[in-house]
Structure formats: structure tokens, C-alpha cells
Amino acid sequence: MRLGEKGKVAFIKGGDGSSRRLMDMGLCPGTEFTVVNALPFHGPLEVIVRRTSLVLGRGLAEKVYVEMLYSKEEIEKTSHPVLKSVIK
Amino acid sequence: LICHSEEVGSVKGVDVKKLTVALAGNANVGKSVVFNQLTGLHQHVGNWPGKTVKRAEGTLSFNGYTIDVVDLPGIYSLSTFSLEERVSREYIALEHPDALINVVDASSLERNLFFTIQLLELEPHLIIGLNQMDMAEKKGIKIDVQKLSQHLDVPVVPMAAVKNKGLKELMEEVIRLHEKDSDPPNSPSYGIEIETVIKEVVEKIKFEFTYPKRWLAIKLLEGDDEIETLCYSMSPELATTIKELRSRVEALHGHDSASVIASERYTKASRIATTVATLTEPETNIWKRVEELTSHPILGYMIMLAVVFSMFYTIFNFGDFFSGVLSSIFDLLKFSYYQTFGAGTIQTFLWEGLIEGVNAGISIALPYIVPFFLTLSILEDTGYLARVAFLMDSLMHKIGLHGKGFIPLMLGFGCNVPACLGCSIMETERERLICAFVSSLVPCAARSIVIMGLVATYVGFEWAVALYLLDFLLIFLLGRIAYKALPGEPVGLIMEMPTYKNPSTKVTLQRTWFKLKSFIFEAFPIMVIGNLGIFLANSLGILSLVEKIFTPVTVWWLGLPAATGVVLIFGVLRKELTLILLASIMGTTNFALILTPVQMFVFAFVVMIYVPCIATIAVLAKEFGSKAAAVISLTEVILAVVLGGILSRFILIFGII
Numbered sequence: 001m002r003l004g005e006k007g008k009v010a011f012i013k014g015g016d017g018s019s020r021r022l023m024d025m026g027l028c029p030g031t032e033f034t035v036v037n038a039l040p041f042h043g044p045l046e047v048i049v050r051r052t053s054l055v056l057g058r059g060l061a062e063k064v065y066v067e068m069l070y071s072k073e074e075i076e077k078t079s080h081p082v083l084k085s086v087i088k
Numbered sequence: 089l090i091c092h093s094e095e096v097g098s099v100k101g102v103d104v105k106k107l108t109v110a111l112a113g114n115a116n117v118g119k120s121v122v123f124n125q126l127t128g129l130h131q132h133v134g135n136w137p138g139k140t141v142k143r144a145e146g147t148l149s150f151n152g153y154t155i156d157v158v159d160l161p162g163i164y165s166l167s168t169f170s171l172e173e174r175v176s177r178e179y180i181a182l183e184h185p186d187a188l189i190n191v192v193d194a195s196s197l198e199r200n201l202f203f204t205i206q207l208l209e210l211e212p213h214l215i216i217g218l219n220q221m222d223m224a225e226k227k228g229i230k231i232d233v234q235k236l237s238q239h240l241d242v243p244v245v246p247m248a249a250v251k252n253k254g255l256k257e258l259m260e261e262v263i264r265l266h267e268k269d270s271d272p273p274n275s276p277s278y279g280i281e282i283e284t285v286i287k288e289v290v291e292k293i294k295f296e297f298t299y300p301k302r303w304l305a306i307k308l309l310e311g312d313d314e315i316e317t318l319c320y321s322m323s324p325e326l327a328t329t330i331k332e333l334r335s336r337v338e339a340l341h342g343h344d345s346a347s348v349i350a351s352e353r354y355t356k357a358s359r360i361a362t363t364v365a366t367l368t369e370p371e372t373n374i375w376k377r378v379e380e381l382t383s384h385p386i387l388g389y390m391i392m393l394a395v396v397f398s399m400f401y402t403i404f405n406f407g408d409f410f411s412g413v414l415s416s417i418f419d420l421l422k423f424s425y426y427q428t429f430g431a432g433t434i435q436t437f438l439w440e441g442l443i444e445g446v447n448a449g450i451s452i453a454l455p456y457i458v459p460f461f462l463t464l465s466i467l468e469d470t471g472y473l474a475r476v477a478f479l480m481d482s483l484m485h486k487i488g489l490h491g492k493g494f495i496p497l498m499l500g501f502g503c504n505v506p507a508c509l510g511c512s513i514m515e516t517e518r519e520r521l522i523c524a525f526v527s528s529l530v531p532c533a534a535r536s537i538v539i540m541g542l543v544a545t546y547v548g549f550e551w552a553v554a555l556y557l558l559d560f561l562l563i564f565l566l567g568r569i570a571y572k573a574l575p576g577e578p579v580g581l582i583m584e585m586p587t588y589k590n591p592s593t594k595v596t597l598q599r600t601w602f603k604l605k606s607f608i609f610e611a612f613p614i615m616v617i618g619n620l621g622i623f624l625a626n627s628l629g630i631l632s633l634v635e636k637i638f639t640p641v642t643v644w645w646l647g648l649p650a651a652t653g654v655v656l657i658f659g660v661l662r663k664e665l666t667l668i669l670l671a672s673i674m675g676t677t678n679f680a681l682i683l684t685p686v687q688m689f690v691f692a693f694v695v696m697i698y699v700p701c702i703a704t705i706a707v708l709a710k711e712f713g714s715k716a717a718a719v720i721s722l723t724e725v726i727l728a729v730v731l732g733g734i735l736s737r738f739i740l741i742f743g744i745i
Binding site for chain 2: 011012015016017018019020021022023024025026028029030031037038039040041042043044046050051052053054055056057058059060
């Protein structure tokens with residue numbers, strides 16, 4: 001996923017510990033989120049999930065399998081008012 | 089602080105009534121602010137029995153009640169991922185506080201309610217303190233308090249703890265709830281499919297236990313190790329039933345049952361949040377822009393460097409100045425002391441043996457530690473430290489720690505004591521230990537004095553820089569070794585990114601005072617005892633014996649003058665003492681006359697690495713047990729000696745300096 005894109009958690013792979021923590025912080029299957037910031041050199045991501053901002057180390061982020069919802073281009077291009085408010 | 093102590097005991101002439109109240113909630117919800125506002129200076133911090141988790145407890149008097157407040161750690165769930173979670177759930181279920189206050193961040197209702205629902209499953213007398221209402225309003229979130237209370241069947245008190253709003257009402261609610269003496273509220277129900285499964289498990293649990301049956305059932309379905317062992321030992325046939333039901337849930341929902349239950353909880357939380365909160369356009373403010381800049385992939389790092397640099401610059405200057413002032417006051421006191429009482433054996437013993445230890449703590453440690461705690465508290469309360477953790481995550485992963493581990497390391501440059509105490513921000517015992525180990529290797533202010541005063545002054549600034557780089561390399565390598573050697577899985581970074589907020593002066597000052605107080609009570613006695621021990625050893629002539637014993641190491645292996653043996657022993661008290669003592673033993677402050685450049689470099693290196701100072705050892709022992717403290721200290725001594733000798737030979741062979 002790239003910056004500014006919106007996705008949905010499909011499932012979480014990985015040890016019991018990490019999937020627990022991800023889910024405790026609100027990233028359970030079916031949750032929508034937007035990537036708003038990513039640091040270089042395999043750095044952590046910042047995502048907006050459930051109206052709050054969450055920081056996620058790359059290692060943990062890689063355990064989350066996502067379903068893409070809207071690409072950045074789609075978000076920018078769309079003129080549909082309802083869709084716009086949904087992706088916002 | 090709400091305090092009506094004059095009313096205590098006067099109500100109908102009965103004795104003081106006692107209540108125990110616990111605070112629970114996520115991190116960053118202002119829980120500790122609530123705690124500080126309630127208990128003020130009447131609090132003490134200890135550890136949970138047998139655990140390295142802090143237990144803060146305080147008391148307040150309110151409307152004829154003496155209320156004991158226990159601040160539970162900030163957590164996001166009640167599984168057994170961390171020690172904090174385990175401590176919290178055991179406390180709630182086993183000690184049954186008269187009321188459990190769930191401090192909830194109004195601006196992040198969904199995630200907070202996810203935790204609230206879990207708390208309700210333990211069936212406590214719950215009250216919700218809906219905190220940070222002011223912040224939520226600024227973000228355009230309006231919450232119908234009445235509705236929230238109805239949905240959860242618990243009292244809800246709106247608050248803004250930083251501004252001391254709503255705390256009185258909260259305590260009134262605690263008393264009302266206690267006097268009403270009703271049954272605890274029911275825990276919220278989930279989707280019909282999962283509820284049927286839970287009910288089936290509940291019916292199978294025949295034994296009575298301190299935890300509610302419904303909670304046990306849910307935990308069994310989630311696959312909670314601790315509860316599984318507990319229940320299966322009481323009724324082994326339960327294991328097959330649970331296995332069967334779990335696979336049924338999985339077949340039905342397509343995810344494992346732990347995920348299904350988490351999703352159910354979040355669905356519930358989300359549904360409540362959307363019905364009780366109305367969202368409007370948030371107020372635009374400059375903080376939003378600052379938030380973006382400070383976590384920017386390029387600018388963020390530049391800002392961080394500037395912040396960290398100016399922080400250290402200020403602290404060092406402040407510390408240096410006050411350290412000087414305090415030292416001269418002590419010198420003056422010492423002078424007048426000997427003037428008044430003379431310099432007999434007893435007088436010398438009293439001053440050198442006892443008072444000097446206090447002097448070391450006051451004039452060397454405090455001037456650096458006070459501003460450190462203060463700035464740290466401010467950086468923490470504003471929300472900036474979370475950005476630092478975010479920015480440093482990928483670098484810290486190289487030594488097996490995540491971004492938050494950088495914070496104690498950063499503190500270590502000032503003093504290793506707060507650094508080791510600060511390691512409690514890491515989630516697991518393993519992470520904490522690695523973090524404390526590497527923190528104790530960070531060149532603190534005292535070591536910097538030796539490096540600067542000796543190497544930078546006499547050998548050259550670039551050699552001082554070389555020493556620092558060598559230290560960083562060592563930290564990196566040792567961190568990696570510890571990371572590979574210690575059992576357990578490394579933990580990734582996951583945390584809330586808090587929005588910036590203004591810290592409350594009162595809370596900041598209070599927090600600094602408590603940190604300071606625990607430092608004084610823990611480190612000072614050891615400093616005094618250590619000082620006394622060395623004084624006695626010195627007057628009994630043991631030290632010169634030690635010097636002789638150490639000669640093979642100091643003279644032959646490290647290539648240093650024999651006097652350094654004693655100096656290095658004193659250095660355990662305060663590392664900058666090595667320099668001061670060396671000057672007094674050698675009778676000159678011109679080190680160029682007594683040490684060659686190579687010796688200076690090796691000496692500074694050994695001082696930098698060998699055992700953390702006595703105060704740090706004390707903190708390590710307190711946090712991780714005396715065994716861990718001994719292992720860390722010993723490792724560092726061996727390391728310093730072995731590497732110091734190699735370094736000395738290497739430099740001499742290649743004739744670098």
C-alpha cells in the first residue's frame with residue numbers, strides 16, 4: 001500500500017502475541033484504515049484507524065494482509081460526493 | 089486536590105469510612121493526571137508484589153470517606169500479553185475494589201470502549217470517567233453522556249482532569265454507587281452466534297471461581313493460556329468441548345475465534361460510539377500542522393535533532409551552573425566545619441565518611457536530574473516523545489528494540505539512573521532488560537566530564553569523538569548480542585500517536601517531584617553507604633592493598649599507572665570522581681605530566697565502560713533483581729578491561745595517537 005491509500009484488514013498472520021496486539025489496538029479483520037505517513041528504511045507507518053492515529057512498526061504492519069479499497073488516484077479523482085465523504 | 093479533611097469522622101459521629109477505588113484505562117487518556125489531581129501529594133509508588141510493574145497508590149478524604157486510590161497500568165486489553173495486563177485483571181477480579189473507575193478518552197471513544205467492554209466482563213462496580221472532554225470538543229466530537237450511560241448501564245461522569253474539572257463529581261458518583269450497594273452491571277452482549285457459544289461454555293463450567301463464569305468462557309474461547317491451564321486443571325473434560333466450539337466458531341466466521349471475539353467487541357464499541365457521539369468539522373489549529381511536520385520523513389528528523397540538542401544543551405548548562413554553585417556552598421560549609429570543630433579523627437570521619445556521600449548526590453546528581461525529569465515530563469505530556477519513538481523505530485530495531493527504547497537511551501546521556509527507570513515503558517521484561525543494559529552503557533554527564541576533561545583537552549577533540557563513536561558501536565553490538573542471546577520474541581512497535589496538548593504545570597511539577605523523591609530515597613542511601621565503605625577501606629589501608637592486587641590488570645594489561653586501581657574503585661561512586669581523585673593522588677591537575685596520550689585514551693575508555701555507577705547499580709537491582717544487576721555490572725567490568733587492554737596494544741602497535 002502506498003501513502004494516502006485506504007484499505008481494509010483482510011486477516012492477520014503471525015504469532016499469537018502480535019496479532020493480539022494489533023487487534024487490541026483496533027486492527028481486527030474488516031477494519032478500514034488509511035496510511036498517512038511512512039518512514040524510509042523500513043521504518044514504521046502511521047495509519048488512521050477508528051478516527052485515531054496509530055503507529056505501526058514495519059514488522060507488525062507486514063503481518064496485516066489488506067484488501068485495497070481506494071487508491072490514491074481514485075481518492076483524488078472522484079467527484080462523487082457520497083464516495084468522497086466515505087473515503088475522507 | 090479535593091480535600092475536606094475537617095469533615096472526616098464528623099458525620100453522625102461514626103468512624104471514618106474507607107473505600108478502595110481503582111483507576112483503569114488505556115495509555116494517553118490522562119489517567120495519571122486524574123490520579124495526581126485526586127491524591128495530590130498523598131501517594132506512594134511501589135511495585136506489585138513480585139512484579140516489576142509500578143503500583144501507584146494514594147489517598148484522599150472526601151465527604152466523610154477516606155478513599156484509597158490505586159492507579160492501574162495503562163493498557164488496551166485484559167489478555168496476558170504483558171505483565172501490566174496480568175496485574176490489572178488479577179487486581180480487579182481478586183481484590184474487588186469498591187469502585188473501578190474506567191478513565192476514557194472522549195476523543196477516541198471506540199478504542200476506549202473496546203477496553204471498557206472487557207472491564208465489564210469482569211463484573212466490577214464500574215464508573216466511567218469520560219476524560220478530555222475539552223480536547224474532544226476541539227476535534228469536533230460531541231458526546232451524549234446520558235446516552236452512553238444508558239447503553240452501558242454504568243454511571244458516566246464528564247471530565248477535563250487537566251483543568252481539574254469533573255473530579256469532584258466523579259468522587260460523588262463513587263460514594264453514591266457505594267451507598268446504593270447494587271449489583272454490578274451486566275456485561276454487554278455480542279452477536280447471537282457467539283453468544284450461543286459463550287452460553288454453552290458457561291453451562292459446562294461447573295466449578296466456582298473468583299473470575300466470573302462468562303469471563304472465563306470468553307477467555308477460554310480466546311485461547312488465553314493462563315485461564316486454560318487454570319480451568320483444565322479443575323475440569324479436564326472442558327478441553328475437548330472448547331476445542332470443538334472453537335472450530336465451530338472458526339468454520340462459521342472464517343477467522344480464528346480470538347479474532348472473532350475481538351471483532352465482536354470492536355463492533356459493539358463502534359456501534360455505541362457512533363450512536364452517542366456526533367461529529368462536526370474539527371477546529372483547525374496550528375497543532376495539526378506541527379503534528380505533520382514533526383513526524384515528516386525528512387523534516388521530522390531535523391526537528392528532532394534540534395529539540396534533543398537544545399534540550400541537552402540547556403540541561404548541561406543549567407546542571408553545570410548549579411553544580412558549581414552547590415559545590416562551592418559545600419566547600420564553604422566544609423571549610424567552616426573544620427574551622428569550628430577541628431580536624432580530629434571523629435570530625436574527619438563525620439565529614440568525609442558521611443556528609444561527602446550526601447554532597448555527591450546533591451551537588452553532582454541533582455542539578456542534572458531535576459531539569460532532566462522536568463523536560464522529560466513536558467516532552468511526554470505534550471506528546472512529542474511518541475514522535476521520537478516513531479522516528480527512531482527503524483534504527484532501534486537493529487538492536488532488537490522498537491522505537492520507544494530510544495527514549496531511555498536518550499535519557500542516559502544525562503544520567504543512567506532515570507534511563508534505567510525509564511525502561512519500564514517497554515512492554516515485556518525481556519525488552520526492559522535489554523533496554524536497561526544498553527542504557528547503562530550510554531556515556532552519562534559524569535562520563536562526559538572525564539572524556540572531555542581528559543581526552544578532548546589533552547589528546548584532541550577528535551579523539552573524544554572517537555571515544556563516543558566507539559561507545560555507540562559497542563552499544564550497538566552488545567544490544568544485538570543481548571537481543572540474540574535472551575530468549576523470547578522481539579516486540580514490534582504499536583502505539584497511539586497522541587495529538588499535541590498543553591501540559592498542566594501542576595501535574596508536571598507533581599510528576600517531577602515524585603520521580604525525584606524516589607530517586608532520593610533509592611539512590612542517596614546507597615551513595616552514602618558506598619562513600620562510607622570506601623572511606624573506611626581507605627583509612628584501614630585496604631585500598632593500598634587493593635592497588636597492589638590490581639597492579640597486574642592496571643599496569644601490565646592496561647598500561648596505566650598503579651594509582652588508577654584505587655581511582656577506578658572510587659569511580660564506582662561517581663565516575664567524574666576518577667578524574668578528581670587522579671589529580672589529588674598525583675598531586676597535579678596537569679594530566680599531561682602524569683599520563684601519556686595513549687594512557688589517557690585507555691583510561692577514559694575504561695571509565696566509560698566499566699560498571700555503571702553505584703546509583704545505577706542500585707536502580708538496576710531494584711528493577712530487575714540483584715542477580716541481573718550483578719551480571720550487567722560484571723559483564724561491563726570484564727568488557728572494559730579486556731577491550732581496554734586490546735585497545736592500548738592496538739594503539740601502541742599502530743602508533744596512531
